[in-house]
Amino acid sequence: MAVEDAPLASNAAPPQKAEAREPGAATRRLAVPGLRETLRTGLRGVLDLALPPRCPASGVVVARPGGLAPAAWDAIRFLGGPCCNSCGLPFEAPLPEETRCAACDARSPQYDRVRAALAYDEASRSLLLHFKHGDRTDLAPVFARWMARAGAEILDQADQLIPVPLHRARLWRRRYNQAALLARELGVVSGVVTDPTLLRRDRATPSQGRLSPLARQRNVRGAFKAPDSLKGSVKGRRLVLIDDVFTTGATLDECARVLKRAGAAQVDALCLARVLRARF
Numbered sequence: 001m002a003v004e005d006a007p008l009a010s011n012a013a014p015p016q017k018a019e020a021r022e023p024g025a026a027t028r029r030l031a032v033p034g035l036r037e038t039l040r041t042g043l044r045g046v047l048d049l050a051l052p053p054r055c056p057a058s059g060v061v062v063a064r065p066g067g068l069a070p071a072a073w074d075a076i077r078f079l080g081g082p083c084c085n086s087c088g089l090p091f092e093a094p095l096p097e098e099t100r101c102a103a104c105d106a107r108s109p110q111y112d113r114v115r116a117a118l119a120y121d122e123a124s125r126s127l128l129l130h131f132k133h134g135d136r137t138d139l140a141p142v143f144a145r146w147m148a149r150a151g152a153e154i155l156d157q158a159d160q161l162i163p164v165p166l167h168r169a170r171l172w173r174r175r176y177n178q179a180a181l182l183a184r185e186l187g188v189v190s191g192v193v194t195d196p197t198l199l200r201r202d203r204a205t206p207s208q209g210r211l212s213p214l215a216r217q218r219n220v221r222g223a224f225k226a227p228d229s230l231k232g233s234v235k236g237r238r239l240v241l242i243d244d245v246f247t248t249g250a251t252l253d254e255c256a257r258v259l260k261r262a263g264a265a266q267v268d269a270l271c272l273a274r275v276l277r278a279r280f
């Protein structure tokens with residue numbers, strides 16, 4: 001299977017400021033149109049020799065930054081088959097399209113549909129941890145392409161993407177919101193507008209890592225707010241929440257509740273990965 005590579009965001013644009021200071025640079029660019037690309041490729045080759053790009057999952061040296069080693073690629077479980085129409089839990093066999101799992105039937109979540117690109121398991125965990133805590137933000141474009149495939153139907157009908165917000169104290173500690181990076185790249189891939197201002201996290205919540213599903217629900221209750229001044233941008237719209245991992249769905253459920261109360265017509269969600277174990 002082919003290994004998916006993605007260029008680093010920093011490789012996407014040439015260093016404009018440096019060129020602007022160099023007299024006659026534009027003329028030379030026209031005279032030798034392949035020179036810049038040749039220099040860039042050569043520079044990347046030198047850097048790769050000094051610091052060869054490594055697979056974020058396995059640590060094995062790979063051909064291009066952001067690429068996965070073949071073994072890591074094969075180990076990752078991509079989702080996309082028959083699933084619960086609401087929470088996206090994979091089904092073993094095809095069922096009618098509107099079928100929901102027992103958990104969703106029992107509690108009718110506030111979100112309409114959730115889809116995820118990967119199963120959250122041993123194979124994908126290190127990938128996500130490197131992205132979330134290890135500054136591997138260069139992986140966002142690759143992940144966004146995977147998410148766009150898993151959520152093609154949702155994105156086709158979407159008016160706006162909204163990343164699940166971090167509380168400002170946590171954002172300050174982490175320095176970036178991984179959901180916002182994914183939403184930004186998904187906006188590029190899908191052409192759907194991303195607006196991180198439509199939802200904010202007013203209350204800092206303890207980490208949900210060891211909490212039961214019910215405790216998670218209580219933990220996030222009242223944590224999010226749709227600013228009154230922006231409710232006009234939410235009313236009647238089909239919104240898509242973007243997050244990295246779906247665990248019990250408590251966070252997405254609470255975000256969807258707030259957005260629907262603000263007038264949203266539909267709230268779907270798209271995640272990078274999803275926990276598959278029984279939730280309730």
Ligand SMILES: [Zn+2]
Binds near residue numbers: 085086100103
């Ligand atoms: Zn379900």
